[in-house]
Amino acid sequence: MSDQITGTTAADIADSVRALRDRGILVPGSPLPPVRELASTLGVNRNTAVAAYRQLAQAGLVVSRGRAGTVITGHESVAQEGYASDTVLRDVGTGNPDPRLIPDPSQALATVAGRPVLYGEPVIDRGLDEWARQWIAQDLGHLDFAVTITSGAVDAVERLLAQALMRDDAVALEDPCFLASIHTVRLGGYRAVPVPVDDEGMTVDGLRAALDAGVRAVICTPRAQNPTGASLTATRAAELRAVLADHPYVLIIEDDHFSMLSQRPYESLIGPTHRRFALVRSVSKFLGPDMCLAIAATDRTTAERLAMRLSPGTTWVSHLLQRLTLTQLTDPAVTARISDAREHYAARNAAFAARLREHGLDSPTPDGLSLWIGLPKPARVVAEGLMRRGWLARTGDDFALDERADPSHHLRLTVHDLSDEDADTLVADLVAAVR
Structure with missing residues (x-):
């Protein structure tokens, strides 16, 4: 050649x-x-x-x-979240919330229509802006931050990276990693630098190595990391902040996607003197995936650059959607339903994990919509065994940053919507597939 x-x-x-x-x-x-x-x-x-x-x-x-x-390079496909198409199998790899626990927006919809919003008006609904600032200030009140509204968390991350990086710049990603983050980094032409995740979140040595490799941004999930379900502990967060203290201009993006549903307290990588940061909280997990809205709290410089990234295309998120979000999040009936959903996910996942432990399978009870199940053999072998028994599972291979890595020994299963009978059947079939 x-x-x-x-x-x-x-x-x-x-x-x-x-x-x-x-x-x-x-x-x-x-x-x-x-x-x-x-x-x-x-x-x-x-x-x-x-x-x-x-x-x-x-x-x-x-x-x-x-x-x-x-x-x-080619147009390499990346696994996507959600239901698999064209399958007759029972899909337990979706990562979806339970639709029965998503609040019905019908009543709220009837109240949000008002006068038309025209070009040149403020891009953030005044009421949502005030509510969002109060919500974020509970965790970032020690920092000077600005609020931007984007069309979901993935949209926020894509725009945040685009305003700060150029092609071939390095980005630190958790490994195993959220599918949308892998997709966003690849499409942007950035270099993914893997940082291992353990039960307490990103590892200190992994982050230090990524910074030594010259990463210009770090994407972290502080709670309910997808796929592992790990959440940052206070000790680990403090250790990571200490490492980042010498890199104040590295952009920290925290995707707190599970915020209102989480059982764990919010712990942050963002130190008091860090100069470039963004805390992103979408509403998709508790108000539904079709509610494409996220709140991004950032430092002032990043907010200005993010606004410039928004201006050439989608200048603002629909004010109707913003009002609908605010109306629901300030409705006691809706917030009570979100609280019920939080308890439901935790209880159902804990019950399934207990079933697995009775059969000697490694399954901690982390936070999130899914379980990260350790296996004594490659996950693809087990997944094939489950397929023969009528189940479609998702292996950990989909979430690996390095396609040349050893085969994964984990399954990510979404089981919170299974009946007790179906959960017992799945556990029995999983045990049989492992053996």
């Missing part, structure tokens, strides 16, 4: 590779020649070839696979 690539400057070499890709001579997965080989063939300095590959990586046209070399 090196004899088909031409050029004597980094830009010319990059253009040559792009042209070969456009003509279909290089296809997704095609390996490029090693830097030394290409430089020798073209008669250029090695640094010129390195710069060409860097330009291609920043454009999202190639990706480094470490020892496997540099290859042409």
Whole structure:
């Protein structure tokens, strides 16, 4: 392949590779020649070839696979949350909330229609802005922050990264990782640097290594980490803040997606002197996934940049949706229903985990909508056994940042909506699949 690539400057070499890709001579997965080989063939300095590959990586046209070399990228599919399509199996890998526990917005809808909102008016509903500030101030009151409303947590994270990073910049992600974060980082052309997660959240050594690798942003789930369900402890959060104290301009993004449903207190990576931060709280877990709204509390500079990222496209989130959110979250009947849902998820997951422990399967009782179940054999083998018994499970392989990692020995199961009878059947089938 090196004899088909031409050029004597980094830009010319990059253009040559792009042209070969456009003509279909290089296809997704095609390996490029090693830097030394290409430089020798073209008669250029090695640094010129390195710069060409860097330009291609920043454009999202190639990706480094470490020892496997540099290859042409394609539109690689990433697993998505939610129900699997075209299956007759009972899906226990959805990650969905229970629709029976989502408040009915019918009555609230009748009250939120008011006068039309026109261009140039404040983009945040005044009432929601005031309520959100009070809610966030309970946890970030020691910091000066501004509130921005986005179309959900994923939208907030994408825009926050885009205002702070360039292609090929490094981002620290939890490993195993939330599927949407993997997708967002890949589409943005950023480099994911994995930080292992244990029962107390991100590991200190993992975060320190990521910072040493030059990450410019850290995405953390302080409670109910997806998929493991881990939540930051006070001790671990303090240790992580100490590590981050020497990196005040690294953007910290905390995705507190389970906020109102969590059984655990909020612990934060954001120290009192940190300069770039964002606490993102969506309403999708307790008001429903179709309520595409999130509150992002950020430092003032990040808020200004985030507003600029919003202005070219969706300038604001619908005020009707903002009013509907506020009306529900200030309704005692709705907040009582959210409290009931919190107790339901915790109780159902704890009961299922207890069933598993009776059969010797490792299943802590963490926070969140799902359980992270340890297995004595590769999860794909167990998942195949469950499929033969009528169940569709999700393996931990979907959540791994490194596609070349060893096979996962975990399943993520969403079981809070199962009846006691169905839960007993699933446990029996899971035990049989393991054996």
